[in-house]
Amino acid sequence: MTSVTEARRSEPRAPGPSRRGRRAVDHGPWFLVLPALIPILVLSVGPLLHGILLAFTDAQSGRTEPTRWIGTLNFQDLLQDTLFWESFRIGLVWAVGVTVPQFLLALGLALLLDQDLRLRWAARALAIVPWAMPEVVVGIMWRLTYNPDAGILNETLRDLGFGGDRDWLSGLATALPAVIVVGVWAGMPQTTVALLAGLQNTPRELHEAAAVDGAGAWRRFRTVTWPALRPVALAITALNLIWNFNSFALVYVLTNGGPGGRTRLPMLFAYEEAFRYGQFGYAAAMGCVMVAAISVLLAVFLVGRLRGGDER
């Protein structure tokens, strides 16, 4: 089984002019691509380009006069908009604050699930549950948990004698950390599943050979598991970073950006700007800034990681 996947994986990378020549001629039955290509072009590529263009206009919702080009005016306004940059900062704290614990916790869980433990089936099933749930329900569920009077969190704290009269989601200091915990919880399944899949791809024999040679658990992880896991770990962390930075529904349900904007992620900010105040052009400019930020973030992350790989 492994040898088949190995062979298939290396196939596309196989160099050689003959292969490449054949590939260039073989376009496949192009008409089969059309049914998916047209909706993607019309409803994904097109709108995204349109969205970027909108950032340079004064487009507003429900206006009768035609929209005009205003150059980079939206971006200049955005530079002065301290509320937006505060929201942007919160977005970065949230994205990193969710992605890092998400990865560490998921790695731990994946390593456990890869062992021959008895409760493994239950854990595997449970680990998927947060993934299957609608984000809105996840938000509602944690609102019930965090509820100051009727919530189980405060009740447990009271039982343990830690006070337990905190209003987690409305407290200025606790709102963002409380929301981040929910983000970690909600995003763990995908990460765990991906890492587990990667773990099951690591060669068992190598592991056993290292054990026979007297390598401890940590050394085996460093020298055998991690190198095999790295590509999967990189891919899923990069995706998590993007998904988390662009996340919306969870925080919308939990706090709607409150208290006092302490959890107002950039997506919430842009949503309000576009669909409450009708400032389409300005909101599109925010979207552009977010794409730029995400690209820079990813570039830094990936370049750093890949360079680390070359030194090995």
Added chain:
Amino acid sequence: MRTRPAARAGQYAALLAYLVFLAFPFVWLASTAFKPATELAGLHPAWIPQDPTLANFRQAFEEQPLLRAALNSLLTASAAALVAVAVATPTAYVMARHRSALARAATGWVVVSQAFPFVLLIIPLFLVLKNLRLIDSLPGLVLVYVVWSLPFALWMLTGYVRAVPAELEEAAAVDGAGRLRTLVSVTVPLLAPGIAATALFAFVTAWNEFFFALVLLKTPEQQTLPVLLTRFIGAEGVADLGPLAAAAFLATLPSLLVFALIQRRITGSLLAGAVKG
């Protein structure tokens, strides 16, 4: 490889901690859903309802158009799933079997499109759908969901096509079957389980989706379940915990059922995608 008993015990303790962390919010939701109002108002909420009741479910159905919203969600998600799979299967086939520029561009877009925040997509879509008079209508939402679920559908289906040996198709071709014939009588039957899994996955994503539905649907008659659920919370914060929990519990059941069905296949395809991507 033997693991020492102490290490084993530690592993079980860690696993138990994970189980508690993952399970307790859901247990709490279920518990709240079945609690009578008196217990919800009580000072010391208990894990297990003393006197379980269905009153919250009754109240949820009476106070909010829950059935209507569930029907809207069902129709939208089913239509989106069917169209997405119908559209994605041929493309995934080409992407898996031929390394053409078109297929490569499609793959590239699947990755790139992930990085764009929805705001940038939803404003132009809103304008386009408004011109087509598809705002505040379920067909408009279906259209958006199809495009939105295409990347993952393509990703999953490409993996499934790769798993069907090309030799089988070549054998059919040698036996004189045309390209279409080969596809219909050799490839599609072998792909069927993968197509079903992809459709079910697309169904769950659409069933759970919130942002697009929030922006595109205005009238209460058109609302899908997630949008309706946020109405329960209301402006004044959480008024009625019981009915809210009951409705949220019900809205989750279909997703959980479908996910239980396709769990193994999703795991497998994520592996394929993660390693090859």
